[in-house]
Amino acid sequence: MEEYAREPCPFRIIDDCGGAFAMGCIGGGVFQAVKGFRNAPSGFNKRIVGSLTAVKIRSPVIAGNFAVWGGIPAMAGSAIIGGVLLTLIEGVGILFTRLSAEQFRNPTPPTEDPMALEGTSKSFGVDHTSHHQTYYQ
Template structure:
């Protein structure tokens, strides 16, 4: 059941893949967010607002993308480490990775911030895993093989001329 969720690249490549994916997500999402914010905060006039939007995207979006990439790299590294030591790949690795990543990235802010960030990371990844498991189970029910039912044809249906029905068929 859970193994189908985790058919991904092996660990060294997974770290690179997750880092790049997080960077791209941060760059695109940050570009959209910063573009809107730069447009709103620029002086009046359409030309000035577009210039403010582009300037905000160019200055602040790469920083956000770098932060996302750092989170992705740390998360993937911790997850691969847990997979190696636990010798299994299950949702607990993801939950523990979110918790540990939150704590690692808040290290410079002190123990209290580390604990709060660890709890937040663990809860967030727990919710994501629970939603993923329920979605997988719900979708699995849709694709279950249904038994074939060769019951009676609909009312008013006439068999073609010359067709011999199978034994036991009643019309």
């Protein structure tokens, strides 16, 4: 349940990257201090200087790598959740578009033969057959 009590998406990614950077900085600093101390020339002062130099040079690189690798799962999780939400929103939009499209459809044209309709025009007292026959023949 703790996962749902966290901040929303963009702040969660930055928070995870920051935590991973801090962890990489501390862990990388300790590791590089030991490594620099061991690889420095003999003498306590030279080893301390070698240790601090190694920490200054390599610790930010390790911290940056930790931040990148710590942020990837946060971004992937946020992207998956965002993709699912976007899919749901677009699906509902398509559903409403299809449902409302029925009322805006053009009516189907009549499928009756126009020549069969000529007999009905005589019943109204207008005879257009001779006028049409001169144009169509």
